Amino acid sequence: MTSEPSSDPIRPSRPVVRPLPASTMALAGVLLLIPLVALAIVPVYAKDGPRLWGFPFFYWYQFLWVFLASGFTYCAHMVINHARRGQR
Amino acid sequence: MTALAAGTHTGVHGVELGVVIFFFLVVTFGGFFAVRWRRGESMKSLDEWGLGGRGFGSVITWFLLGGDLYTAYTFVAVPAAMFATGAVSGFFAVPYTIVVYPLIFIFMPRLWSVSHRNGYVTPADFVRGRYGSRTLALAVAVTGIVATMPYIALQLVGIQAVLDTMGLGGSGNWFLRDLPLIIAFAVLAAYTYSSGLRAPALIAFVKDTLIYLVIVVAIVWVAINIGFGDVFNAAQTKMKSTPNGSFIPSSKTFWAYGTLAFGSALALFMYPHSVTGVLSAKDRTVIRRNAAILPTYSLMLGLLALLGFAAIYEKTSVVGLDGKPNGQLVVPHFFDQVFPSWFAGVAFAAIAIGALVPAAIMSIAAANLFTRNIYREFFARDASPAHEAAVSKIVSLVVKFGALVFVLGMDKQNAINFQLLGGVWILQTILSIVAGLYTRWLHRWALLVGWAAAMAYGTWAAYQQAGPTTKHFGSSLATFPGTDTKVYIAVTALVVNIVVSVVLTALFRLGKVPAGSDETTPDDYYSDAAAPSVAHAAAEVQSGAEPAST
Numbered sequence: 001m002t003s004e005p006s007s008d009p010i011r012p013s014r015p016v017v018r019p020l021p022a023s024t025m026a027l028a029g030v031l032l033l034i035p036l037v038a039l040a041i042v043p044v045y046a047k048d049g050p051r052l053w054g055f056p057f058f059y060w061y062q063f064l065w066v067f068l069a070s071g072f073t074y075c076a077h078m079v080i081n082h083a084r085r086g087q088r
Numbered sequence: 089m090t091a092l093a094a095g096t097h098t099g100v101h102g103v104e105l106g107v108v109i110f111f112f113l114v115v116t117f118g119g120f121f122a123v124r125w126r127r128g129e130s131m132k133s134l135d136e137w138g139l140g141g142r143g144f145g146s147v148i149t150w151f152l153l154g155g156d157l158y159t160a161y162t163f164v165a166v167p168a169a170m171f172a173t174g175a176v177s178g179f180f181a182v183p184y185t186i187v188v189y190p191l192i193f194i195f196m197p198r199l200w201s202v203s204h205r206n207g208y209v210t211p212a213d214f215v216r217g218r219y220g221s222r223t224l225a226l227a228v229a230v231t232g233i234v235a236t237m238p239y240i241a242l243q244l245v246g247i248q249a250v251l252d253t254m255g256l257g258g259s260g261n262w263f264l265r266d267l268p269l270i271i272a273f274a275v276l277a278a279y280t281y282s283s284g285l286r287a288p289a290l291i292a293f294v295k296d297t298l299i300y301l302v303i304v305v306a307i308v309w310v311a312i313n314i315g316f317g318d319v320f321n322a323a324q325t326k327m328k329s330t331p332n333g334s335f336i337p338s339s340k341t342f343w344a345y346g347t348l349a350f351g352s353a354l355a356l357f358m359y360p361h362s363v364t365g366v367l368s369a370k371d372r373t374v375i376r377r378n379a380a381i382l383p384t385y386s387l388m389l390g391l392l393a394l395l396g397f398a399a400i401y402e403k404t405s406v407v408g409l410d411g412k413p414n415g416q417l418v419v420p421h422f423f424d425q426v427f428p429s430w431f432a433g434v435a436f437a438a439i440a441i442g443a444l445v446p447a448a449i450m451s452i453a454a455a456n457l458f459t460r461n462i463y464r465e466f467f468a469r470d471a472s473p474a475h476e477a478a479v480s481k482i483v484s485l486v487v488k489f490g491a492l493v494f495v496l497g498m499d500k501q502n503a504i505n506f507q508l509l510g511g512v513w514i515l516q517t518i519l520s521i522v523a524g525l526y527t528r529w530l531h532r533w534a535l536l537v538g539w540a541a542a543m544a545y546g547t548w549a550a551y552q553q554a555g556p557t558t559k560h561f562g563s564s565l566a567t568f569p570g571t572d573t574k575v576y577i578a579v580t581a582l583v584v585n586i587v588v589s590v591v592l593t594a595l596f597r598l599g600k601v602p603a604g605s606d607e608t609t610p611d612d613y614y615s616d617a618a619a620p621s622v623a624h625a626a627a628e629v630q631s632g633a634e635p636a637s638t
Contacts, residue, residue, distance in 0.1 A: 019614055032190035039183040039349065042342040054317030058175070058336045059394075062182050066387045069186045073193055074380035081373065 024083040031076040035069035100255040101424070107433025108254070108440060112272065115294050115441055119279030119287040133473035134209045137284035138456045138480055140368045142204065146377050148289055152449075153365045153378060154385045155292030157185075157356065160246030160443030161239075161507075163299070163392060167422075168415040170396025171406070174327045176334040176341045179393055180348040185386035188353035193379035196357060197372040198525040202612045204367075210453070211363045211521050212461040218524045219532040220604030222465050227539055228517045229461035232360040235514040236454045238506035239359070240491035243443035243450075244269060245416065245504075248495070250436040252408050253420035266496050272440070273447075277488045280448045281481050285368055288448035295445050298438035300388060302423075306435075307391045309426065310398045319394065322401035340574070344565050347576035355515040355578060358522075360453035361446065395422055402426065447488065455483035505550075505561035512546035512564070512578040516585050525613065531593040532604050538589030546581035553577075 019025075045061040052060045135142055144152060162181070169178030199214065208214045212232065216225035251268055279287045310319060320335075327333035337345040356362060369375050399422040406421060408414045423435040459480040464471045471479070520535045555562020565574040596603075 029194075032193055035190055036187050039187050040346060042337060042346045043339070046337045046342065046345070048336055051317070051320075054315060054320055056320055056336060059179070059320070062179070062186070063387070063390055065186055066182070066383050066390065069189065070380055070383040073189055073383075074377075076190075076193060077373075077376045077380050080376065 020080065020083050024079060028076040028079045031072045031079065034072050035065060038065055038068070101253075101429060101432075103429035104254050104424070104433035104436055105256070107430055108250070108437045111294065111298070111434075111437035111441060112275075115291045115444065116275050116279065118290045118294065119276070119283060121290070125286055125290055132477050134456060134459065134476050134480055135207075135473070137477045138209055138452055139364065140285040140289055142368060143370045144289065144368045144374070145370055146374050146381075149365070149369045149374050149378050150381055151292040151296050152285075152289045152368065153362070153382060155288065155295050155442070155445035156361055156365045156449045157188075157382075157446075158299075158385050158389060158442075159239075159243060159446040160439050161242040162389065163439055163442055164246045164249050164416050164419055165242075166389065166393050167396030167399070167419045168417075170323075170393050171399050171404075171418045172415045173330060173332050174323065174334045176337055176345050176348070177332075178396060179390075180345050180352070181393060182386060182390040183345075183349035184352040184356075185389055186383060187350060188356050189379040189383055191353055192357055192366070193376055195522050195525060196366050196375050196379075198613045199363070199521070200366060200369065200372055200375055201615045202525070202608055205612045205615055206608060209367070210360065210457045210460050211358070211517070212457060215520050215524065216461065216465070217607045218528070219520070219535070220606060221532040221536070222461075224520060224532050224536050224539075225461050225465070227536060228520055229457040231513050231517050231539075231543070232358075232457050233454045235510035236360055236450050237487065237491060238494070238504075238510050239361075240447050240450045240454075240487065241494040242504065242507050243447040244273070244491060244495040246443045247272060247440050249414075249416045249420050250439050252414075253417060253424050254436065255409070269496070270492065272444070273488060273492050276444050276448060277451075277485050280451060280484055280488075284481075285364065285449065285452055288445045288452075289368075291441065291448075292445045295438065295441040296385075298434060299442060302431075302435045302438050303388050303391050305431070306395060306423070306427075310395070313426075314398060314401055316394075319397050319401050323397040326400050343568075344574045344576065347579040348564070351515060351576040351579040351582070352511060354518055354582075355511050358514045358518050359450075360457055361450040364449055364453040364456065392419070395419055398422065447491070451484040451487040451491075452480070454487045455480040458483045505558075508561060508564050509547060509550055512550060512581055513543060515578040515582055516542040516546065518582070519585055519589055528603070528606055529593065530589055531596040531601065533601065534589045534592035534596055537592055538585045538587075541588045542581040542585035545584045546577055549577045549580065 039062070046058050048056045048058065050057055055063070166178050166181045171178075199211070202208065202218075203214060206214075206217055208217065210229065210232070212225040212229035215228045216222055219225075247269055256265075256268055283290075310316070324335045327335040334341055357366070366375055369378070396418060399418045402422065402425060404418055404422045404425055406413050406415055406417045408417055420436060420439070423432040427435070459471075459476050463479055464476060468475070516539050519530065519538060523530055549566045550564070551560050553561060553563040553566055564577055566577045566580065567573065568575045568580055
């Protein structure tokens, strides 16, 4: 995070934070959008087969996305952290 | 192994009860001890009592939010729904609790920043500051309180299911029957009063550890002793012959499944108790990191949901002590049926403690809303932080007492109906809050009218739904107007809300109706540091001095 002396005369000691670049926000946004889309397409995954260890596709697909969504969200977190560190 | 509780009216399950009491004593000690844990100089402010000093790191926040969002009622109701009618009414909880985290990742850091900078304690505080409208803030606050109250009551329903399985309750004198519940809630109320948000934060460690242990053991047991193939096949066979049963959503229920998942996810983080959990985090990074690691709980919830199917295979009885079938007994009865008493006791302790954590946080959140957005706003404009904390502490007692009366005095179907309505209602605050995090375009009065229209539509639509045992509030699904597709009522109401708010905003802007003042600045929304004035006031409170201005 960047701290610079503020030019705002009313709140002089308030640290100024710059918003992240649009490309960073877009990348993080796409990473977060993927799990939302994957679970929004109900007709695509509402199927019995192929089964995996006895789990119908409908069930293991959603269990799989617990892990994938966590992974994508973590990547978005890293992208933003990296950009913030670069700003410093 | 113990026999099924059904039919043995007098048998109290001693070992199970002993284990539950042991863990209850442990968390009671923890709850009272919590006042000393990570303590600030003084508990005499809402920042300390109601938000735990706004200083929780990633690990505490993980336990706190996990303990907060995944409630005892969830643990009891989701498998019960799977057992009764399958995927559409039960398993939607899994995509729901997956998609909620990317959404939290996107919206909540902004809410955290603007709240931290301006000293907001509740979501209604933000609405007040952003739109300069205490009426709109009142609408948001009242919606939050009304939606939270039945949710607290349902935590008691979770405890009741466990007590019933252990042979307590059922017939006899009402006072003796309900005494364990009253004691549990009185103790909870006492340590929440003294320790504030620190109590559930500390107890959540015990709760979540127990829950994880129980679920892992249960799922391994199912995998070894039954096998998932047989569990799913048993469920498939049952759902084929069940009216409204669904093993896998069909073309008729795709929209129902999707809107339940996404509507519930959007509603979840509008609940005051989730906002309280998020605002107690020490910085934005804690929230984002937790959005990535909290899905561990969703995995656990999914596995727990499968226990509803396993109970179908095991032909678990759901007949309660009163001789009537009650679907919510399915998970406690399943544990009672297949596990040794001591382990069933651990599972019951997990559910019972699982009720205490969210009940505590919900009552704190509701109390904060009342104090900040009703009491202070309309009755005591010059209330000091100490005065606010004192009011909140008392209101948290009143709220819990109200929930107790609700459950003991009324048919618990009422609590379930109101919780269903609560989900529909709370989603209608999202427009004021989340849209407000990004834009001031929407007009405060347009938002108010949109909110009112959506509340009215949602309540009416839910009232119209007949269920198998009830004439009204029988389902959270209704046909979308003009189609024959069933969708989650909350989502239809949100569409009403958005349309009304946008159209009226355009009209009000044309008519140059005063839009109110906005006390937030653009950089409030991505800042990590509190405004100097807030930091200064907090420091004054910590050192015990009266703040210069409030």
